[in-house]
Amino acid sequence: MRSQDSDSSTDLASNLFRRVPINARTVNSYGENIESSTVESSTSQLLATQATSIFINAKEEIFEDGMESEFSRNLSGFIVSYGQLAMEAVIDLFLSNSVNTEVASEALRILGRLRHRATYRERLWLLERCLLYSPFARVRDGALLGLSFANDKLAIHPLKSAIEKESVLELRHDMERVLTHLEGTNKDGIPTKKDSKE
Amino acid sequence: MAYLLRKIRKNRWYKTEELTWLPENELQADALDDLRTKSNELSVFHIDQDTSNLNRVVAALAISFDDPSNFDFALLNEETMSEMGIKWKRSPGALSDKEVNNWHSDLYELSDSRLLELARTIKTKAIIERRDYAEVLNIVATSLGDGYIDRSKIRWKKRDLEDLDALIASQSN
Numbered sequence: 001m002r003s004q005d006s007d008s009s010t011d012l013a014s015n016l017f018r019r020v021p022i023n024a025r026t027v028n029s030y031g032e033n034i035e036s037s038t039v040e041s042s043t044s045q046l047l048a049t050q051a052t053s054i055f056i057n058a059k060e061e062i063f064e065d066g067m068e069s070e071f072s073r074n075l076s077g078f079i080v081s082y083g084q085l086a087m088e089a090v091i092d093l094f095l096s097n098s099v100n101t102e103v104a105s106e107a108l109r110i111l112g113r114l115r116h117r118a119t120y121r122e123r124l125w126l127l128e129r130c131l132l133y134s135p136f137a138r139v140r141d142g143a144l145l146g147l148s149f150a151n152d153k154l155a156i157h158p159l160k161s162a163i164e165k166e167s168v169l170e171l172r173h174d175m176e177r178v179l180t181h182l183e184g185t186n187k188d189g190i191p192t193k194k195d196s197k198e
Numbered sequence: 199m200a201y202l203l204r205k206i207r208k209n210r211w212y213k214t215e216e217l218t219w220l221p222e223n224e225l226q227a228d229a230l231d232d233l234r235t236k237s238n239e240l241s242v243f244h245i246d247q248d249t250s251n252l253n254r255v256v257a258a259l260a261i262s263f264d265d266p267s268n269f270d271f272a273l274l275n276e277e278t279m280s281e282m283g284i285k286w287k288r289s290p291g292a293l294s295d296k297e298v299n300n301w302h303s304d305l306y307e308l309s310d311s312r313l314l315e316l317a318r319t320i321k322t323k324a325i326i327e328r329r330d331y332a333e334v335l336n337i338v339a340t341s342l343g344d345g346y347i348d349r350s351k352i353r354w355k356k357r358d359l360e361d362l363d364a365l366i367a368s369q370s371n
Contacts, residue, residue, distance in 0.1 A: 063207070067264050068265070145330075177328075
């Protein structure tokens with residue numbers, strides 16, 4: 001059993017550096033033998049490495065609204081495959097303030113668009129935190145866009161707080177427009193809490 | 199005085215206090231990502247002076263993307279472009295709304311200095327706006343209802359089309 005764990009970790013590590021696409025099947029084959037906290041810790045470290053790799057590789061991409069990117073596919077696949085552990089790795093990256101602002105902004109959009117119920121609370125938490133506390137306007141804007149995709153009335157309160165403290169006039173106006181939509185979501189007819197469907 | 203529309207990403211054009219290194223009257227270099235040329239040309243759409251065709255252009259562009267999203271754009275009046283010596287030529291667009299394709303042009307013979315001048319003029323003189331995600335869905339729904347676009351031409355994923363259908367259904371109730 002031990003050697004299987006070890007093999008799994010080794011395979012996972014080599015996959016990380018070979019940039020083999022990850023998916024649900026991959027995580028199942030690695031996950032079924034994880035038994036000890038040591039292995040879990042090791043898995044967390046590997047996921048942190050994977051998250052870092054995804055974000056670093058994204059620096060060379062040019063993002064466009066509405067268009068998928070290698071980054072959007074990698075980040076979404078990472079979170080869908082590894083769930084809350086993946087979100088912990090992503091959150092750690094954000095909290096370390098080591099993420100490029102353009103990439104961070106794009107990541108927040110992606111996290112808001114993603115439909116994955118198991119990580120919904122973590123994603124919403126990160127969006128709200130970045131909206132309220134990021135020192136970078138572009139990151140706050142990415143968080144705003146992510147929240148507009150999530151279209152959840154839970155975001156109304158933090159959004160109001162963010163509007164009060166926002167110093168960039170045009171960004172504040174965009175926040176107010178999203179707030180208007182969230183407060184009138186039923187009138188818009190746009191479905192709320194998309195994650196609850198899946 | 200009509201406008202030329204260029205799709206941008208609005209937050210690349212911010213000039214904010216955290217950018218302490220950025221000289222006065224200069225732009226973040228990232229703004230130039232929104233002005234990537236091909237064969238020294240740049241795609242734009244003609245918008246009427248009263249912007250009556252703006253939403254139709256937004257809808258046609260929005261359904262050509264992978265996902266429904268916010269739509270950020272800059273509107274620069276044609277007169278300003280002419281004064282800068284920037285030329286444009288009509289060229290058919292490749293969108294599913296044929297009328298919108300007739301409103302497409304390419305700015306051409308763009309040199310590096312002209313492109314930089316264009317970027318700075320966009321920052322100082324253009325109208326920079328956003329239609330957020332919910333607004334874009336509404337605009338697309340309206341354009342569908344008006345018969346300007348064909349639902350079968352929308353590139354979005356099934357789940358996004360379901361959201362659009364739900365919106366249209368709620369509007370018709």
